[in-house]
Amino acid sequence: METIIMVLTIDPxxxxxxxxxxxxxxxxxxxxxxxxxxxxxxxxxxxxxxIILHIHSSLDEIEVLEKELLDVEGVKVKYMSI
Known part of the structure; x- marks a missing residue:
């Protein structure tokens, strides 16, 4: 499991x-x-x-979350592993 910080913007x-x-x-x-x-x-x-998220999960699950968020119009996502 990795610890990830994910940031997303939503506009509008x-x-x-x-x-x-x-x-x-x-x-x-x-x-x-x-x-x-x-x-x-x-x-x-x-x-x-x-929105800032602290996530504890496998990279596979994080990539699924990222994809689903990016499928929402107006959402941008970035994340890093710490």
């Missing part, structure tokens, strides 16, 4: 986040930590979302 967040959430829920057992970020102010809420 309001349109594509529900589909990305479905994929993340499906793979929830390999996600140890999840941090979601977006800009917020009194007058607006950013349409670009950033």
């Amino acid at each position: 967040r309001s349109s594509h986040a529900p589909k990305a959430q479905t994929v993340l829920t499906k793979h929830g057992c390999i996600i140890k930590t999840r941090l979601g970020l977006h800009e917020v102010s009194q007058n607006s809420c950013s349409e670009e979302g950033l």
Whole structure:
């Protein structure tokens, strides 16, 4: 098992986040930590979302997760092994 940090962006967040959430829920057992970020102010809420994942899994499972996330329109994914 490798420990992976995966980062994904979702843009526009309001349109594509529900589909990305479905994929993340499906793979929830390999996600140890999840941090979601977006800009917020009194007058607006950013349409670009950033999610950082700490994943503990085999590289094969991580590649499946990456592929399924990339199949969601508006999602970009990068990851690194530590």
